[in-house]
Amino acid sequence: MIALTLGEIAGIVDGELATGADPALVVDGPAFLDSRKPVPGGLFAAFDGANADGHDFAAAAVAAGAAAMLGSRDVGVPAVIVPDVEAALGQLAHELLRRLPDVTVIALTGSSGKTSTKDLLGQLLSAHAPTVFTEGSFNNEIGLPLTVLRADADTRFLLLEMGARGVGHIKQLCELAPPKVGLVLNIGTAHVGEFGSKEMTAQAKGELIEALPGDGFAVLNADDDYVARMASRTQAPVVWFGEQPSARVRAEDVEIDENGCAGFTLTADGVEAPVRLRFVGEHHVSNALAAAAVCVGVGMPVPAIAAAIDAAEPLSGGRMTVTHRADGVVVIDDAYNANPESMRAGLKALVTLARSRPEGRSWAVLGHMAELGESSAEAHDALGRLAVRLRVDRLLAVGPDARMIHAGALHEGSGGQESATVADADEAIAVLRGELRPGDVVLVKASNSVGLRRVARALLEDAR
Secondary structure (H helix, E strand, O other), X not given: OOOEEHHHHHHHOOOEEOOOOOOOOEEOOOEEOOOOOOOOOOEEEXXXXXXXXXXXXXXXXXXXXXXXXXXXXXOOOOEEEOOOHHHHHHHXXXXXXXXXXXXXXXXXXXXXXXXXXXXXXXXXXXXXXXXXXXXXXXXXXXXXXXHHOOOOOOOOEEEEEOOOOOOOHHHHHHHHOOOOEEEEOOOOOOOHHHXXXXXXXXXXXXXXXXXXXXXXEEEEEOOOHHHHHHHHHOOOOEEEEOOOOOOOEEEEXXXXXXXXXXXXXXXXXXXXXXXXXXXXXOOHHHHHHHHHHHHHHOOOOHHHHHHHHHHOOOOOOOOOEEEEOOOOOEXXXXXXXXXXXXXXXXXXXXXXXXXXXXXXXXXXXXXOOOOOHHHXXXXXXXXXXXXXXXXXXXXXXXXXXXXXXXXXXHHHOOOOOOEEEEOOHHHHHHHHHHHOOOOOEEEEEOXXXXXXXXXXXXXXXXXX
């Protein structure tokens, strides 16, 4: 973050200085939320949440090196006091960007693959110029300002992941941090229970494209009809990616290796370069093309893009994170989130990995997919049927809300030995500990609220 005095911050956010606070005190570190991870010279944002009140930890944060607090009440530390901390963070982020005219804001959204693509694209852009990008899935009204406030005078690219729970949310984020480049990956059934339909999801995600200026550009998926139709919603030129021959950025000669990672020939503007991904799953080909298309648009040479893709690694845990245990068991932790599209991709990656290890078996440990609304039962049933068609060896449906996965498997022809239900994560762990053998490959996947990351952690701890 660029250095600001406490008095300047108070003026930007229409706040008041806490009693005794020095208006000349300099804040030169970014804003942060976790008092256990204080940032030297940073601004501790104190939220009064459902489970904890950040104001109770402000003194500890300042004692550990933070310069001051941004909060809603005076607690005896240097602070700017505002009625709404979230709104103040947004105001501060917006003003910071206004003071950094050389920063190009790049935003991306989509129904699935946002965080993995963001992690990949962030590494590609960093190979080209100083880049700040979203950590984890900090993609909402709080996380996005925190990312913006990490930018400084040296930053050239600011990459922001944008999530949405409904129409208007991305528009609000774009007003806070106006993008010059906008990428939409896909439109799927994730959160359709909140949006109501894929059409409404497209309406919401397309707000990013509507926000682009004429001197920016949109990056759109030529293979997704809902995304392709967004071209009519922007005045900016479009860089297309996908398998369509008309796409400017394409993948040719795609092959999947024994580790489940894709290799292909990256083609853009008549230039070709070989690529080998370190991300597991064929679905990452589309994500890589999306990232490459952004880089083509900002002027990176194709060979440099390919080299950066080769070097990039998964950064965010719980997203197709593959670990080889010493006893030969392979654990795929993809339990951070789940929707029908990502579930299908995960199962296909599981089967690919297992087939390269003929001595072992494929295990799908699956939980509930949240926020699917009226389509939930059908989607879970279809997932169980797909597991059978893909010849997954063992299926464990975890929790009462996942029973339709097991039902779908039975309807598709699975016997009782291949598919089973367990009550919770503890029972799943017990089954796995009792039955896993060297060579087995285990996929653990569900919506984050199910808590199946505990299963993945237990399997990894067993190998220590």
